[in-house]
Amino acid sequence: xxxxxxxxxxxxxxxxxxxxxxxxxxxxxxxxxxxxxxxxxxxxxxxxxxxxxxxxxxxxxxxxxxxxxxxxxxxxxxxxxxxxxxxxxxxxxxxxxxxxxxxxxxxxxxxxxxxxxxxxxxxxxxxxxxxxxxxxxxxxxxxxxxxxxxxxxxxxxxxxxxxxxxxxxxxxxxxxxxxxxxxxxxxxx
Numbered sequence: 341x342x343x344x345x346x347x348x349x350x351x352x353x354x355x356x357x358x359x360x361x362x363x364x365x366x367x368x369x370x371x372x373x374x375x376x377x378x379x380x381x382x383x384x385x386x387x388x389x390x391x392x393x394x395x396x397x398x399x400x401x402x403x404x405x406x407x408x409x410x411x412x413x414x415x416x417x418x419x420x421x422x423x424x425x426x427x428x429x430x431x432x433x434x435x436x437x438x439x440x441x442x443x444x445x446x447x448x449x450x451x452x453x454x455x456x457x458x459x460x461x462x463x464x465x466x467x468x469x470x471x472x473x474x475x476x477x478x479x480x481x482x483x484x485x486x487x488x489x490x491x492x493x494x495x496x497x498x499x500x501x502x503x504x505x506x507x508x509x510x511x512x513x514x515x516x517x518x519x520x521x522x523x524x525x526x527x528x529x
Contacts, residue, residue: 341423342442343416344389345382349374352405353397363391366410374414376443378499380491383418384443417442419486419501424510429480432467434460439482439503446501448484453505474515481513 351369353361367388374385395409419425419441427441429448436449450458450467453476458467466477476482488502505511 341418341420342386343383343418345414345416346392346411347382347414348409348411350407350409352403352407354405358406361394361397361406361408363394366394366408367391367412370410370412378444378491379416382414382416383491384416386415386417386443389413389415417444419444419446419489421486421489423486424483425486425503426481426483426513429476429478429482432460432465432477434462437467437476437482439484441484441501441503444499444501446484446486446503448482448503448505452487452503454511455506474512476512483510483513483516485510 393411397406427439431438456469484503
């Protein structure tokens, strides 16, 4: 879920920039420092949008810059447990599909995609059913539910989000459309 939040943090202004400690400079420094960073409390910082207040500068021994505390607004992406998300398959591997949801990827394990057995087709970068003609490949749109979440603040790339698509209304968008059309056809008979 995307959120707009008010945060506080400290930035180091390098000596060559001390002549103009403006909201624009502090915003740029905060963007460089925070954008893409994962935090357990706020999620992934997508963008610093506005600086509201810049505190007094503090000088630290043996450090060339001056440190300023700042209050600012940021847009964050914080995936919530049980949240239903739409995403795009970015990679298919033997054990499932990685789905891009906002600025992070979640794993849709092969056991959580369908009740049908899906075999890995490395040549076509997809998971394919032997029972039906259904396939799941790179760039396919998917709707899934977040079922596990483990955020690693030190190494954001090691954060893990687990997804499931085995409930009604979840799965590959094309499959959902097919199922809906079948329901309408049987309802009209």
